[in-house]
Amino acid sequence: MRRMMIALALATASASAVMAAPAQTSATPKRAALAAAIAARHDTTVQDLRNWIALPTIAAMGMNVKEGPEYMRKLALDAGFQQAKIIESGGVPAVLATLDAGAPVTLGVYMMYDVKHYDPAEWQSPPLEGRLVERPGVGQVIVGRGAVNQKGPQTAFLAALQAFKATGRKLPVNLVLIAEGEEEIASTNLPNVVTNPEVAAALKRTVGVIGASALQNSQGTAGISLGAKGAVEFQLIVGGETSNRYPKSDVHSSVHARVESPAWRLVKALDTLVADDGHTPTIDGWFENVAPLTARQKEIVAEGLKGSSDAEAKAAVGVGRWINDEDLQTSSERLVSQPTVNIQGLVSGYMGPGGKTVLPSRAEAKLEFRLVPNMTRAEAEAKLKAHLAKRGFDDVKLVVSGGYGPNETDENAALVTAQRKTLDKAGIPYRLIVRNAGSWPGSVFTAAPISLPTGQFGLGRGNGAHAPNEWYLIKSADPKVAGIDEASLAWVDLLYEVAAAAKK
């Protein structure tokens, strides 16, 4: 889920810089030895990734829901975690692993071991094979489900730990790893996992929780995200199943003269959710807890837009105008700050070419909220329910299929400082991102009772999350963009920078 939002956030970025900076500027002692260990283990690391791709856990299908966490546990132990255990979640289990390096600082790491479903017929190579192919202008990539979302980037992280192990060195930080198997179904049970007493106690020792991603764009520019919107997916359903006012199956349309229409009822319910402008949410109390952007946040948006073209940004989305015909800065602020109610899909009655004289027996709208601080998922759900109830829409069924709230991390958090230093010292250009318009379940860490900084880190590239032919870069053709080994080395650097930043 995360790849797309990162790509969106960076859609307007353009930059170029050298990837490898002089080693002496790094805080990492004996960096060359660690880099050599990473390089020496390259083939094994890639084989680890291929083995992981071959074992897809898909929560929605109940696929490998026992094998997946067990394999995750073994990966952690093999990478140097001294303890790794299965944590029951109420759904697909999570894994808690701890690595005690005797360090004063502890870093939390978030992983997902599940993947999105796939249709092999749509793939150019088998989605579970993890085939290595040359991608023109990009380099050698691995193709497979989960390659970039998130097994590839997570393997780069684990390979960094393997380098410490191979060189017999202690990590500069202790680690607490939380890995879930339900990210692709909106992390339904992750809140249960983080409030498990053992997990909560372990997390309490950390300076923050970071996830592994592949955050460089084709020019090599990385992003440092300071948060993400929350997302709640839900469906509104009206029909014979919700009230005996509506027919049980589609009937001839002439009957509408004396029989109520589920489709019209749905239109009437939907109409109350946004203003006549077609975008401003009108759910009662919707904006009550919405925090406006600070001056600094607007400044970060502006910095991120430097060198960007409004026309290119519009072309990337395929539109000629932003809402209210706003300029790029204003519309970018809106992108970051606006909590939305979106229609993902409308489904009712006859959907083929032309028309067909039926009165549909059922109408469904697939919707989704995007939430900003300080909204919560519970608040959004409760407000929607109250809003519909107040207007008498008892016959409109609400199904909330998943979601979580927004997350936000202070740009002065040690976790952020460490990312900046790592990138600065490596000479990697980057943009701060106020808030991803897309979403990831970081809110379970940033919200009470855990209340920690979060972030995403990782050099490298990939694409095709949730799509056929998903890929992750193994050996880069462009020195400005990291392959998997360089991504591992960046994790080594980051661990030292976290240790340094947290000590201050």
Place this chain on the structure above:
Amino acid sequence: MRRMMIALALATASASAVMAAPAQTSATPKRAALAAAIAARHDTTVQDLRNWIALPTIAAMGMNVKEGPEYMRKLALDAGFQQAKIIESGGVPAVLATLDAGAPVTLGVYMMYDVKHYDPAEWQSPPLEGRLVERPGVGQVIVGRGAVNQKGPQTAFLAALQAFKATGRKLPVNLVLIAEGEEEIASTNLPNVVTNPEVAAALKRTVGVIGASALQNSQGTAGISLGAKGAVEFQLIVGGETSNRYPKSDVHSSVHARVESPAWRLVKALDTLVADDGHTPTIDGWFENVAPLTARQKEIVAEGLKGSSDAEAKAAVGVGRWINDEDLQTSSERLVSQPTVNIQGLVSGYMGPGGKTVLPSRAEAKLEFRLVPNMTRAEAEAKLKAHLAKRGFDDVKLVVSGGYGPNETDENAALVTAQRKTLDKAGIPYRLIVRNAGSWPGSVFTAAPISLPTGQFGLGRGNGAHAPNEWYLIKSADPKVAGIDEASLAWVDLLYEVAAAAKK
């Protein structure tokens, strides 16, 4: 198209009576000889029908659009029409045929030679074979596309003419036949046909225009329709194709924060078309020309409901309540009198199980008007356009895919009197139907400049119009229900009754 509306109109009817009445009560001279001629030609008549079924004209697919009218022309000539010619319509051609019997009265006959499309995989026998099969409790039926809609009933009519020919007798009326090949695409060009000078002149000589149908229900009760609602099908479309405010293809849903949603825009446009009650049209001026039901029309509705059960009527549609929780009489009056705006279908974005985080690039509502006297199609279209324009919905594309206005015939018209007498004398129970809630293009005949009575006539049964395994009754197992030969004989009787009623 017509079968379903008849079935609907009769859904609450129940009755039983003998089919064959004493011959001496009929106005038909030497009826026995004509009946014998019909019986003698039975196998040839059925083979005629099979040959016709084997030649499907499907306007929407451009199938047999030359062969269909040519075959229709030959059928007419073979049945005794002295002249039959192809009439260009602007689309699939029509056929005009005339039979001059030297009679003082001329009857118009409407036919359709086209059929709905079909998927052979869904059929138990090839849809073009016209296989004769036994249907338990019903009798021998012919199965094929067009069997009941309308080639079977029309063949029964033509077989009546063949009986006159075989017995060397003159018809009691002259005939003007108009046959179209676009009924299944809402008779798009029929208005052009009836205003063709030659056709209009021919129609002007008639006492009215009648179509051939199979109007008995399983108990043998027939219906005499005094009109039908009009129907206009249209689609409202919003998206990248209608405005550059909307994306050209589906994009990630987070983008909705700064990009307008076609789906919301469609909801907003739709919302203006009906009241918050979910059914009362609110298009500006919609009810301006709507004629309320007369006391006599309400009386006919009440007569038609005698012996009917509200619970059964609701069960037939699969609902527990009518609009406003009205009783059967009130809701039946509503069914007949209310001009509707119905949503046939909603199509936008992701339509599979659960959700998918997209902002759809397109949203479409498939709608349809049902019109009552004295509304017209042109009026309804113009009012919708003006309504949307007044509210600034310039980015909502309106596509009108077909339709026609309502039709109404006075119950004292000779055409109606003739039907009543024919059924009365044959001892067939029947119901008057104020107005079919469903539709047929009779309005092209009832509206100016033609301004004639219309109707539908025909004994017999069938089902499956527009569906797989469409059938029409050839030899009835129930004496109260007509097979094709009895249906032909009823046409003979009707022609004499038309001659008698029109002379008065």
